[in-house]
Amino acid sequence: MLMSQLSAATDTPVPTLKFYLREGLLPAGTPLSQTRADYDESHVRRVRVIRALTETVGLSVQQTRGVLAVVDDPGPSLFDAFGRALSHLPPEVPEQDDYPRARAALGALGWMCDPGYPAVRQLENAIAAAEAVGVPLDEARLRAYAPHIRGIAQYDMDGIPEDPDAAIAYAVLGTAAHEPVIAALRRLAHQDIAATR
Amino acid sequence: MLMSQLSAATDTPVPTLKFYLREGLLPAGTPLSQTRADYDESHVRRVRVIRALTETVGLSVQQTRGVLAVVDDPGPSLFDAFGRALSHLPPEVPEQDDYPRARAALGALGWMCDPGYPAVRQLENAIAAAEAVGVPLDEARLRAYAPHIRGIAQYDMDGIPEDPDAAIAYAVLGTAAHEPVIAALRRLAHQDIAATR
DNA sequence: AATGTTAGATAGTTGCACTACCCAATGCAA
DNA sequence: TTGCATTGGGTAGTGCAACTATCTAACATT
Incomplete structure (x- = not known):
């Protein structure tokens, strides 16, 4: 799935996805070439989680990053x-x-x-x-x-x-x-x- | 109580109080002269309510104004x-x-x-x-x-x-x-x- | 009268969450 | 293969919200 398709699947503008990538909320896709990357279902779910946490739960981007970092890597x-x-x-x-x-x-x-x-x-x-x-x-x-x-x-x-x-x-x-x-x-x-x- | 005293009583900077006045969150004091106004206990309580609603409940200034407007004038x-x-x-x-x-x-x-x-x-x-x-x-x-x-x-x-x-x-x-x-x-x-x- | 403080207005700052633009590298159609 | 639209990645800009700083004239205090 290209970024434009991820954008369509999550109803989120491409620049916003790039912003989430930069901010470390969304993991990078697997690069297909220097100029394209492949995103999968896990990315779609991730974007939905980000939007739910920021819009409805009311977390800031920073807080969301913190929460997701723990969920991604809970430790012992x-x-x-x-x-x-x-x-x-x-x-x-x-x-x-x-x-x-x-x-x-x-x-x-x-x-x-x-x-x-x-x-x-x-x-x-x-x-x-x-x-x-x-x-x-x-x-x-x-x-x-x-x-x-x-x-x-x-x-x-x-x-x-x-x-x-x-x-x-x-x-x-x-x-x-x-x-x-x-x-x-x-x-x-x-x-x-x-x-x- | 002068505005500076209201500021001291609520631990809120004077410019912030002026901001609340402008935004219609805080009613004006009774003017003593063209350059000073008297604030009372009701103003102290009001500032505390504003800060509690914005900081802890997480309301924006707009939302706080809306809530307080209803509390002030509930209607029939x-x-x-x-x-x-x-x-x-x-x-x-x-x-x-x-x-x-x-x-x-x-x-x-x-x-x-x-x-x-x-x-x-x-x-x-x-x-x-x-x-x-x-x-x-x-x-x-x-x-x-x-x-x-x-x-x-x-x-x-x-x-x-x-x-x-x-x-x-x-x-x-x-x-x-x-x-x-x-x-x-x-x-x-x-x-x-x-x-x- | 000199000095300092205040109310009120205007303008500036900071932080956040995007959003727009640019560029080189593709991918694709002809 | 040539040309053009698209993509990823980076940088810079925008708009909003919530203060914050500055200015000025009118006081109060000494």
């Missing part, structure tokens, strides 16, 4: 790779000394989480933002949310494939790609509950 | 105002003729949702993105997620205040501000489940 520890991949997901938050709100929340729930884990920073930031906006995450809400979130996460974890490479792709992309789905469903559930009152 | 119908406010939340998706995936999902769940509702578009887009990434939202996953999401949404709706103005602010800002919290907690639940295995 799945657990560690998962953490590294998640550190590229938004929102990006500055490193801090302490995470009082997040520690309080996790302590109340009894969840075991390494404080160095990026999601702890994100939680701290998110709780602080909710406070600033005037809808604080009080303990009652936390306790109401927690079992449901855990139920969702439990389903996620139960479905993880055996194969390590597939596992990391499933875990990372599933975490990222299902977040907008969950957000949209929550908004629609609000709507449905309001409508049936 | 709460239900309608809620829909209008949510249409400003990300991800922004183009209007389409049909929403096959979203309709199938909502049909399977038996949720009553107006197809013109913006969250339906967002759901359609999110499901399509998950498919593209290789982690499709199959019916089993949908059925596993749905009761938990509904549980979260139920708690949200139960807490809505009586006063209409407070209700719309609570509903809109709560929907937006708790999304990052839920996302972070889900990521941490993954971590906790993996760790305790």
Whole structure:
């Protein structure tokens, strides 16, 4: 498949594909000559993934590169790779000394989480933002949310494939790609509950 | 409170405050003279809300303006105002003729949702993105997620205040501000489940 | 009266995600 | 084989968003 055909198959302009190549998001095709290269189905899938991550999940090109790099080369520890991949997901938050709100929340729930884990920073930031906006995450809400979130996460974890490479792709992309789905469903559930009152 | 004091109170540079004024995010202070104006606690809160919505929830300045405009002036119908406010939340998706995936999902769940509702578009887009990434939202996953999401949404709706103005602010800002919290907690639940295995 | 600060307006900067252009090397048709 | 369109790869430019810096006249403070 020539680049123009890859362009047609993914509905993406050729200059944009070149941009993805330059940025290291898309692996080069196998060169057929100095002036043409062959792209295959894996490239088509890759472009679709890139566009889904950037447009719908809302990742920047940099973040997408980071996530895909981990998926492409997870390294020996799945657990560690998962953490590294998640550190590229938004929102990006500055490193801090302490995470009082997040520690309080996790302590109340009894969840075991390494404080160095990026999601702890994100939680701290998110709780602080909710406070600033005037809808604080009080303990009652936390306790109401927690079992449901855990139920969702439990389903996620139960479905993880055996194969390590597939596992990391499933875990990372599933975490990222299902977040907008969950957000949209929550908004629609609000709507449905309001409508049936 | 002078603008410089508002700047100090919110840890926001004066030029940025001026930018928010120009963009219509921040209401003008009451002028004390031609060259100074008085800002009060409501302005401090407003700046905090603006920064939380833009930095943590990830709204653009335009989207923030749209959301705040609805919160400031909800109009007669709460239900309608809620829909209008949510249409400003990300991800922004183009209007389409049909929403096959979203309709199938909502049909399977038996949720009553107006197809013109913006969250339906967002759901359609999110499901399509998950498919593209290789982690499709199959019916089993949908059925596993749905009761938990509904549980979260139920708690949200139960807490809505009586006063209409407070209700719309609570509903809109709560929907937006708790999304990052839920996302972070889900990521941490993954971590906790993996760790305790 | 001298000095410094402020509000408001205008213009400039930075970063990101493309997008347009150019060129040499093909591939293809006649 | 000749000529022309196409391709890959590189460089440079564009458009937008979110600030940020500068300027000016009108104040307030000393």
